Each structure stands twice: as C-alpha cells, then as structure tokens.
Amino acid sequence: MSHTSGVRQAQKEKTRRALMDAALRLLEDQSLSSLGLREVTRAVGVAPAAFYRHFRDLSDLGVALVEECLSSLHHMIGAILAGQDGDEERIEATVDAVAEHVRRYPAHIRFIARERHGGVRPVRQAIAAELDRFADEVATAFCPQLPAESWPPEDVRMLAELYVDHMVMTATAFLEAQADHTEAADERRVAATARKQLLLISLGRHHWHDA
C-alpha cells in the first residue's frame, strides 16, 4: 500500500470523478469536439491547469468516459443474456431493461450515440472496440441455442451485430422520446416498435435454415 489509497489518492480520485461528471453533464448539450477544457474545470471549480494532473487532453477524458458509459451498458447486456426464458419473455425483458437504463443513465447513452460517429477519432475507436466486444458476447451467448448445421460462425456473428446495433438504435430512440417531448406516449410507442422489431428478427432467426 505504498502509493494507493491514502488521503491524497482519495482527493485526486474525487477531483477526477468531478471532472468526468461535469464533462458528461456538459456533453448533454454539445459534442466532445466543441467542449472546452476551461468549461469543464470551471464547472468543477478548479483551476484550468489542474486538468492536466488527470488527463492529457479532452480526448483522453473522452476515452475514459467511453469506458464508464459502456461498462454500465455491458452489465445490462450481461443480465439480459443470463436470463434463459422464451423468446417473447426475453424480448420483453430486453426492451424493459433498455428503457430503464436510458431513464437511469440518459447522459451515458447520449454520449455514446453522439460520439460513436463524432469528430474525435480515439473516442470513436474506443466505442467501436467496445461494441465489437458486445457483439462477441452476444454471439457466444446465442451460439448454443442455434442449430450448428444452419448457423456457421459468420451467420451467428451477423445476427449478434444486428442485435447490438438494434439495441443502440432503440436506446437512442428512447432518449429522443424522453427528451424532445413531454409525452410519455412516445416512450411507449418506441417500446412497442422495438418489441415488434425484435419479434420479427426472432421469426427470421427461426426460419434461417429455410434460406
């Protein structure tokens, strides 16, 4: 315990957290490439130069945010994949979990949606790498349920990517439904559409061997 956890380390970690939280909040209304270093430190209440004790620059902070935002999503996916119910139950549980996740961490989802194709390369790459890992996990989880003769690995992968992309798509739709209007009906419409789309994909999956 020579250089971890003392009062000093704890204070430093606290400031780092404050910087990330402030950045995430500011990023609800703008994109990372227009976010200012001074804007972040001002929100936290530290001197601009203090920033450099924690991050090399804003894109470095962005990469740290990617890890945070996607790890919370990752837990959610793990929980869904662990459930071993039937098709419709799984769909229901998935859409509910995504809706709940978006309600709880709207800033996380907004950040990912915005920066997935945003103007900062290292951040884009970090997001792409993580989503790729998600697809791996979904593929691994689905593999034992699919008849091996009609589902070669690349087809399983194709299905997994469709699921991951659909999840991101749905999360983003929930976000817009919650933000743009005050109508709760929008959220229900998004949920209904997402469930139907997942059902349609399920149907296609069950008849994949026909093709």
Place this chain on the structure above:
Amino acid sequence: MSHTSGVRQAQKEKTRRALMDAALRLLEDQSLSSLGLREVTRAVGVAPAAFYRHFRDLSDLGVALVEECLSSLHHMIGAILAGQDGDEERIEATVDAVAEHVRRYPAHIRFIARERHGGVRPVRQAIAAELDRFADEVATAFCPQLPAESWPPEDVRMLAELYVDHMVMTATAFLEAQADHTEAADERRVAATARKQLLLISLGRHHWHDA
C-alpha cells in the same frame, strides 16, 4: 425574371456552393459544432464577413447540407423501391446501391451519421424529419405487398423504420470499411453481413402472420 438569374445571382450561387462544398469537405474530419466560420471562408478564399451574405450562421449552413445530403440518398431509395423484383434480387440491388452511394458521396454519409446525434439541434431535427419521410415512403411502397389482415398500419411503419435504420447503419459500416483500412475485403464483409441481415428480416416478414 426581375431578380433571378443574372450574372450577379449566378456569382452569388457559385460562392454559396463553394461554401457548402468546403464545409462538407472540412466536416469529414470534424463535427459541425467544432467547425469555424473563418475556417470555411478561408478554404473558399473569401473574407469572413462574406459568409453572412449566404447563411445566418454555421447551423444554418448545416441545415442546408442536410437537405443536400439526404436528397441524394432519397433518389437512391426511390430507385430501389421502384424495382419490382423478388426478395433476393431486391436485397442484392439495395446493398449494391448503398455501397455505390457511399463510394460516390462518402462525405454526405459521414455528415449524416455524425450530425444525426450531433451537438447542433436544428441540424439534428432536420435529419430526423427527413429520415421520417423516408420511412413514410418505404411504408407506402411496401404496403400493397403485405397482406392487410396481418399487417396493420403501425406494423408496416415498424417494418419501414427497421429498413431505414438498417440502411443508415449499413451505409455507415461501408464508410468505416472504406476509410479505416485499405482492405477491400472489409467492404465485402460489410456487404455480406448487410445482405444476410436483410434476408433475415425478409424471413421474419414472411412469417409475421404466425406471430
């Protein structure tokens, strides 16, 4: 012909085009909210103040770019929907058309992908409105082919949104395949995946009445 098309109007239009083209090119490497007005006018070779003769601000220019980028995509969709072949032929034609479109107008696709969830609200709204229109058209085109008893309007709409989102997703994947590596194999992999996903959706569509 009192105030249209004279030498003066033509010159003004030419400058406007140059501003939009320069902006679109600069936006391949950054997002709209970090693009500078002086950056654009410098690229064109006019004084910064000249910008205001054409656009109120950069978000105004962004909205103009949305119209341009999505109208080219719109034509592409129209061509695909007009084709009246079988499922597999249509899938083949769709993926080919998207790949070709991305090859021809990479900056258009990048702009849409980036700003769809970007930091500039008017631009986001313009993109959302246009994509909504696309879904309307796809729904209208598909409607006569679907048995009315098992396809209520909201289910048709759900399917149309899935197709539009998948198209944007695929276009973005092509873009990354073309940009990130020099491998042409990536592009073929994206095409293969997209075709299979569309086939899977087709299968689900044919068995929708079972659900």
Place this chain on the structure above:
DNA sequence: TGTACATCAGTGAACGCGCGTTCACTGATGTAC
C-alpha cells in the same frame, strides 16, 4: 443606345473575448529515521 442612379456581393480592418498551455509556486500529505 447612353446616362444616372440603385443594389448588393464581397472587402478589409477593427473589436473584445475566451481559449489551451506554460510556469514557478504553495501547502497538505507521505516517508524515513
């Protein structure tokens, strides 16, 4: 056709402002004895 005036796209200088980064510093925390 020629002339006198109006329009208006583009100029260039000026402005105040907030930015990212640097630097020597301070003082609380950590370490060695």
Place this chain on the structure above:
DNA sequence: TGTACATCAGTGAACGCGCGTTCACTGATGTAC
C-alpha cells in the same frame, strides 16, 4: 512519537492566438428613362 525532507494535486498569473461579429467601403451588375 517527533522531526526533516520529498512528493505532488492544485494555484494563479501570464502568453499568444484565432475566433465571431460589426462596420463603412468599393465596384461590378441591374434598372429606369
């Protein structure tokens, strides 16, 4: 336990720079007669 020194998170002042916007202007194009 107490003392002397080392570490290092955060400070605050300073810097040069490029930004968006304004303004009176210029001169080519358009219009009226």
